[in-house]
Amino acid sequence: MKTQWTGFQIGNWQTSIDVxxxxxxxxxxxxxxESFLCGPTARTTRLMxxxxxxxxxxxxxxxxxxxxxMTVSSLTNYAPGYLDQEDELIVGLQTSRPLRRGVNPFGGxxxxxxxxxxxxxxLSDKIKDEFQYRTSHNEGVFxxxxxxxxRARHCGIITGLPDAYGRGRIIGDYRxxxxxxxxxxxxxxxxxxxxxxxxxxLQDNIRLLxxxxxxxxxxxxxxxxxxxxxxxxxxxxxNAREAIQWLYFAYLGAIKEQNGAAMSLxxxxxxxxxxxxxxxxxxxxxxxxxxxxMDDFVxxxxxxxxxxxxxxxxxxxxxxxxxxxxxGGTGEDGRTLVTKNTYRMMxxxxxxGSSAEPNLTVLWSQTLPASFQRYAAKVSCDTDALQYENDxxxxxxxxxxxxxxxxxxxxxxxxxxxxxxxxxxxxKLLLMSLNGGRDERYDIQLGPExxxxxxxxxxxxxxxxxxxxxxxxxxxxxxxxxxxxxxxHDKYAYEKTQMxxxxxxxxxxxxxxxxxxxxxxxxxxxxxxxxxxxxxxxxGLITDFxxxxxxxxxxxxxxxxxxxxxxxxxxxxxxxxxHPTYRDAEHTLSILTITSNVVYGKKTGATPDGRPAGAPFxxxxxxxxxxxxNGALASLNSVAKLSYDVCRDGISNxxxxxxxxxxxxxxxxxxxxxxxxxxxFGQMAxxxxxxxxxxxxxxxxxxxxxxxxxxxxxxxxxxVNFTKLSPAxxxxxxxxxxxxxx
Amino acid sequence: MKQGRxxxxxxxxxxxxxxxxxxxxxxxxxxxxxxxxxxxTWPIEGGEEMDLADLxxxxxxxxxxxxxxxxxxxxxxxxxxxxxxxAELFSNLQDRGIHTALDTSGVGSLQGASEVLQHTxxxxxxxxxxxxxxxxxxxxxxxxxxxxxxxxxxxRGVPLWIRxxxxxxxxxxxxxxxxxxxxxxxxxxxxxxxxxPFRTLxxxxxxxxxxxxxxxxxxxxxxxxxxxxxxxxxx
Numbered sequence: 001m002k003t004q005w006t007g008f009q010i011g012n013w014q015t016s017i018d019v020x021x022x023x024x025x026x027x028x029x030x031x032x033x034e035s036f037l038c039g040p041t042a043r044t045t046r047l048m049x050x051x052x053x054x055x056x057x058x059x060x061x062x063x064x065x066x067x068x069x070m071t072v073s074s075l076t077n078y079a080p081g082y083l084d085q086e087d088e089l090i091v092g093l094q095t096s097r098p099l100r101r102g103v104n105p106f107g108g109x110x111x112x113x114x115x116x117x118x119x120x121x122x123l124s125d126k127i128k129d130e131f132q133y134r135t136s137h138n139e140g141v142f143x144x145x146x147x148x149x150x151r152a153r154h155c156g157i158i159t160g161l162p163d164a165y166g167r168g169r170i171i172g173d174y175r176x177x178x179x180x181x182x183x184x185x186x187x188x189x190x191x192x193x194x195x196x197x198x199x200x201x202l203q204d205n206i207r208l209l210x211x212x213x214x215x216x217x218x219x220x221x222x223x224x225x226x227x228x229x230x231x232x233x234x235x236x237x238x239n240a241r242e243a244i245q246w247l248y249f250a251y252l253g254a255i256k257e258q259n260g261a262a263m264s265l266x267x268x269x270x271x272x273x274x275x276x277x278x279x280x281x282x283x284x285x286x287x288x289x290x291x292x293x294m295d296d297f298v299x300x301x302x303x304x305x306x307x308x309x310x311x312x313x314x315x316x317x318x319x320x321x322x323x324x325x326x327x328g329g330t331g332e333d334g335r336t337l338v339t340k341n342t343y344r345m346m347x348x349x350x351x352x353g354s355s356a357e358p359n360l361t362v363l364w365s366q367t368l369p370a371s372f373q374r375y376a377a378k379v380s381c382d383t384d385a386l387q388y389e390n391d392x393x394x395x396x397x398x399x400x401x402x403x404x405x406x407x408x409x410x411x412x413x414x415x416x417x418x419x420x421x422x423x424x425x426x427x428k429l430l431l432m433s434l435n436g437g438r439d440e441r442y443d444i445q446l447g448p449e450x451x452x453x454x455x456x457x458x459x460x461x462x463x464x465x466x467x468x469x470x471x472x473x474x475x476x477x478x479x480x481x482x483x484x485x486x487x488x489h490d491k492y493a494y495e496k497t498q499m500x501x502x503x504x505x506x507x508x509x510x511x512x513x514x515x516x517x518x519x520x521x522x523x524x525x526x527x528x529x530x531x532x533x534x535x536x537x538x539x540g541l542i543t544d545f546x547x548x549x550x551x552x553x554x555x556x557x558x559x560x561x562x563x564x565x566x567x568x569x570x571x572x573x574x575x576x577x578x579h580p581t582y583r584d585a586e587h588t589l590s591i592l593t594i595t596s597n598v599v600y601g602k603k604t605g606a607t608p609d610g611r612p613a614g615a616p617f618x619x620x621x622x623x624x625x626x627x628x629x630n631g632a633l634a635s636l637n638s639v640a641k642l643s644y645d646v647c648r649d650g651i652s653n654x655x656x657x658x659x660x661x662x663x664x665x666x667x668x669x670x671x672x673x674x675x676x677x678x679x680x681f682g683q684m685a686x687x688x689x690x691x692x693x694x695x696x697x698x699x700x701x702x703x704x705x706x707x708x709x710x711x712x713x714x715x716x717x718x719x720v721n722f723t724k725l726s727p728a729x730x731x732x733x734x735x736x737x738x739x740x741x742x
Numbered sequence: 743m744k745q746g747r748x749x750x751x752x753x754x755x756x757x758x759x760x761x762x763x764x765x766x767x768x769x770x771x772x773x774x775x776x777x778x779x780x781x782x783t784w785p786i787e788g789g790e791e792m793d794l795a796d797l798x799x800x801x802x803x804x805x806x807x808x809x810x811x812x813x814x815x816x817x818x819x820x821x822x823x824x825x826x827x828x829a830e831l832f833s834n835l836q837d838r839g840i841h842t843a844l845d846t847s848g849v850g851s852l853q854g855a856s857e858v859l860q861h862t863x864x865x866x867x868x869x870x871x872x873x874x875x876x877x878x879x880x881x882x883x884x885x886x887x888x889x890x891x892x893x894x895x896x897x898r899g900v901p902l903w904i905r906x907x908x909x910x911x912x913x914x915x916x917x918x919x920x921x922x923x924x925x926x927x928x929x930x931x932x933x934x935x936x937x938x939p940f941r942t943l944x945x946x947x948x949x950x951x952x953x954x955x956x957x958x959x960x961x962x963x964x965x966x967x968x969x970x971x972x973x974x975x976x977x
Contacts, residue, residue: 630751630753634803672812675810675811678807679810
């Protein structure tokens with residue numbers, strides 16, 4: 001038994017890597033309320049003032065404070081950086097200075113170049129030369145892309161593909177570094193490598209062997225990186241401060257190496273609680289000191305940055321990293337996984353002020369302790385910084401040590417990963433189906449030719465037939481694009497640090513997505529229940545519609561349209577499953593747009609539901625704005641009907657309500673929010689973003705951003721600082737349905 | 743098969759009774775309150791006919807939310823105008839274990855009210871004024887009917903919330919609040935008094951309906967006014 005483990009309950013976790021077993025044998029469930037929490041220490045306040053000052057400067061500099069154009073981001077390429085070396089309890093920055101962004105051309109040199117230019121910098125010749133002789137992920141992908149895929153991408157029927165930036169959505173089990181130390185992890189990987197050596201040497205095995213070699217190499221680099229800061233992480237962490245530090249180093253290594261879209265943290269709070277409890281019990285720490293460590297840790301997370309192009313920001317607005325941390329949930333044995341440190345993590349929103357990152361995600365279970373449900377509801381009402389995902393739905397599928405990558409993607413920590421794949425635009429699928437495979441905006445042939453829709457009034461059955469003809473084409477094109485992307489990403493930008501913190505044998509998901517679900521459903525409903533006349537342009541292309549009469553719209557708990565939505569989602573998922581995936585990944589599907597609903601809308605012509613050309617879609621699985629005529633619960637019920645069985649990568653719903661509509665008094669609001677969450681998730685719905693705010697607040701923040709430095713708004717699976725959004729995104733959020741009191 | 747005339751259904755109300763509530767707005771009202779915020783519910787011939795069974799199906803869909811301390815509130819319009827329908831609805835809801843609240847101004851058939859109260863868990867009575875002249879002038883109603891109704895709720899022992907909308911210039915005085923308090927405390931079944939601020943938001947509805955809005959120029963009642971008046975209630 002290692003001396004660092006003194007005081008812990010023994011278990012299987014000591015002989016093989018098994019973090020879950022360590023948690024289960026050692027954690028202390030907490031059923032009490034938040035009264036034990038402590039405010040910020042003078043040190044925390046000092047550091048936070050310093051950070052706020054930098055954040056303010058960053059805003060004034062147009063969103064990017066500084067770029068290091070001379071150094072390629074990696075684990076050991078920067079001198080150690082500090083916010084305040086004297087004061088900090090947890091150390092480590094991505095580059096040598098706070099909020100200075102590194103460049104990461106492994107995804108694609110052009111993106112890096114453009115991003116530097118957009119903020120008035122020039123990528124150094126040194127790096128340009130270096131990458132002249134290297135293939136980036138982006139180059140690899142475009143060597144293999146077919147013309148058909150390029151056209152689909154160009155027209156925006158498939159958009160947001162991770163073919164020019166890091167794919168992300170991989171969660172390293174960063175806890176392993178704290179619990180075992182690097183040396184043990186290397187030993188285990190070396191043993192795996194020996195075992196792989198016994199296998200027949202064919203493509204899959206050879207590739208994996210090389211990957212494990214790289215993993216081992218990067219575990220070594222992680223040690224070197226920590227050494228730059230004066231820490232030796234070869235051995236396990238021996239106290240809480242070290243546990244947080246080791247874990248953070250592991251995460252830091254990952255974000256230095258990779259600029260993936262979503263770089264999620266996992267599920268670390270209750271793991272860390274075991275260390276904090278041990279130190280508190282032995283008198284090493286007070287509650288105030290425990291909170292101070294968590295505050296310092298979260299400050300570091302809030303400083304994580306990647307360099308992006310303006311086009312990227314259009315898709316994923318607000319400079320997000322999706323440092324998603326999962327809180328709560330219930331164990332397989334029925335004990336709550338809420339610990340005191342779950343509270344401490346949420347309390348950072350008060351000690352440091354509200355914030356979009358880390359992306360705090362409550363795993364909601366009907367059996368969560370009542371006092372925790374109340375605290376979560378209170379934090380939502382106070383900060384709008386939480387999202388909720390249904391633990392009772394996911395636990396039977398992923399066990400009790402899964403986490404969420406990005407917004408809504410569940411995976412067992414260290415055992416499963418996904419190939420992220422953005423989304424296909426189903427509203428455009430409808431339009432190209434009517435136009436015989438031609439794109440309605442560019443008037444070019446996308447898919448196979450077919451006679452366009454004849455006649456002036458759209459007939460439901462005929463339209464469905466056309467959709468059935470083009471859906472398989474879209475699914476095939478999409479799967480092919482994804483297979484190419486992930487083949488190349490593995491080849492040219494493999495996540496060495498993160499995959500070193502996974503089991504060598506991992507289960508892979510291929511995460512497809514759809515956008516425009518409610519536009520498609522409402523359009524088909526309009527075709528079926530109202531009268532939709534097509535409008536053709538001079539070349540005969542259908543570019544507009546005249547819709548007469550009422551039709552049931554998604555979001556009113558009306559089966560006539562909700563069943564259409566359900567059916568179309570299932571059909572698309574089935575169509576995807578027809579096509580084999582790279583590395584035999586399991587097909588999954590999400591209904592999630594992030595903020596790309598604005599861009600997708602821009603790229604889509606008018607639709608039969610009455611939506612004008614270029615108008616934004618609703619985000620995720622949300623009903624279209626202001627078509628919900630029966631109030632909030634009817635809207636939630638419509639979304640709850642979508643089946644998680646075919647959307648295992650998540651169904652995102654964003655819910656905004658004004659405080660007065662949630663109840664007169666604060667306690668009423670908490671109680672009512674809990675009832676909404678229990679009612680929604682009790683129907684096996686998957687995800688809910690909760691905003692409790694007034695439209696007027698947002699309007700005022702548009703006028704006076706300086707008064708709202710911390711205004712946090714949940715959008716679609718993540719939170720953003722409202723003042724960091726582009727005017728178009730701000731406008732779209734203001735236009736959303738705010739559920740009002742009558 | 744019972745049918746009711748329904749103005750609208752709001753699947754989530756959180757301010758008309760305890761917990762999360764489905765609020766059913768019935769069509770038709772005998773009063774014409776100058777500050778009414780639902781003037782579209784006035785004519786009995788408006789709204790939509792709905793079968794009781796269909797309404798129950800809709801409500802049943804909301805059970806997961808309503809069963810946690812919430813329920814169904816019937817409002818309007820004046821729900822007692824359709825007392826047979828309401829009595830039947832409430833009876834069905836209670837059989838299904840769903841809490842029932844009647845949001846009424848207390849006017850209409852006392853016999854009808856008596857039927858409804860048999861199946862009512864909570865009465866929320868909007869006691870608009872506590873003097874005859876004002877009630878007649880501003881609402882076109884007979885205050886004695888309201889007092890008879892309130893007495894009936896007391897006799898039946900149905901929990902009672904009394905509400906009043908505070909309209910600046912009409913009833914935002916200490917005197918008015920003290921008479922409300924005086925009146926309210928006669929009822930042993932009283933659980934609470936709520937003061938609601940008048941909002942001019944409803945003016946657009948009048949415009950759309952082509953009905954003259956008599957309180958044009960009246961300002962919104964502020965939160966401060968409500969707090970000031972509430973202090974008189976608790977003193």
